[in-house]
Amino acid sequence: MVQQEMRKGPWTEQEDIKLVSFVGLFGERRWDFIAKVSGLHRTGKSCRLRWVNYLHPGLKRGKMTPQEERLVLELHSKWGNRWSRIARKLPGRTDNEIKNYWRTHMRKMAQEKKRAAAAASSPSSSSASSKSSTGEGSSYDTGDPTNNVISSTEIQITGEDRAREEEGYSMDDIWKDIAVSEENKSEDGCNFSCTPSWEYSTSDSLWVMDEEESKILNPFFPYYEQGMPFL
DNA sequence: AACGGACGCAACCGCATAACT
């Protein structure tokens, strides 16, 4: 009955510490349970997210390397918005991070494209922006509000790898184009098949291992020793 | 120095699916 109100919004350092210690005790499962016993007035979902995206000891922080960036482009062209899947190929990066990166990247690309088109064609390129360009986020994921719908559905429905092969020219293709053109622009000819040694060899297993490993190495609070993000 | 817009990141929400009873 007297249901505690759930806290929302940014996490405090105290909450982080608490969460880390309880995850140390109970493992990365039973998030609702952890949320309850820890006394954090957060949902299990929220706890999990905080852990996965911020507190997890294996996380890399900071800017994406050019290799990572290219890998993201490559994998996105293959898999679409399967962020978690892509993230598995990038040890230490989270789906959220990659998603954010992609959005940012696409925003830049879209702007550059627009600018280029405007410059190349007519001085009065009016049709370019259907929506007040500058700002709003949510559509960048797939480019356009409308396309957004198309893309995500399509990807989800046809699922696995390539929806576009059956459809005509999907949003994925469009993004792929962008990605490819970017790749060509910035590339020396080496494409993704000659990716640097770290990624595939370490990828899944290492990234997945991390959590297991950390538990083994120090069942209690390994994170403090590895440098907590917030410390 | 103040203001406004763009950017980056963290977090929330809703839905789908897996796991459990």
Place this chain on the structure above:
DNA sequence: AAGTTATGCGGTTGCGTCCGT
């Protein structure tokens, strides 16, 4: 086999910071 609960995923939003005017 059906119902319930927990977990994972993708999309979206909010907010602080940075940067140009």
